[in-house]
Amino acid sequence: MRNRILAVAAVAAAxxxxxxAAQAQTVGIVRGGPPVAVEDDEGIAVEQRPAFxxxxxxxxxxxxxxxxxxxxxxxxxxxxxxxxxVPQRFGATPYRYTVVNGETVLVEPRSRRIVQVVE
Numbered sequence: 001m002r003n004r005i006l007a008v009a010a011v012a013a014a015x016x017x018x019x020x021a022a023q024a025q026t027v028g029i030v031r032g033g034p035p036v037a038v039e040d041d042e043g044i045a046v047e048q049r050p051a052f053x054x055x056x057x058x059x060x061x062x063x064x065x066x067x068x069x070x071x072x073x074x075x076x077x078x079x080x081x082x083x084x085x086v087p088q089r090f091g092a093t094p095y096r097y098t099v100v101n102g103e104t105v106l107v108e109p110r111s112r113r114i115v116q117v118v119e
């Protein structure tokens with residue numbers, strides 16, 4: 001009986017793990033921090049990225065320097081960095097943007113956690 005229960009649990013786990021993994025489009029792991037997932041429809045879409053980068057250059061958004069690498073999941077400092085609203089023409093998003101170490105990033109406003117590096 002115990003083996004049958006373990007077998008059913010193993011099959012159930014094997015079925016649900018791929019479904020959960022498929023839901024996360026972009027995942028970054030931070031030392032000591034939780035995984036961060038951004039759905040493709042909440043960030044800057046691939047086809048919008050070149051126009052968005054051109055917009056950043058035209059707006060002359062200042063570049064902030066931080067000692068850490070700029071990767072998804074990094075938490076930016078609470079002071080010294082200005083965050084800007086993403087214009088509607090690049091898609092509705094709950095995130096803000098800024099430029100850090102020469103990289104344009106989308107940031108979750110409350111936590112200041114990078115959720116997308118716009119390449």
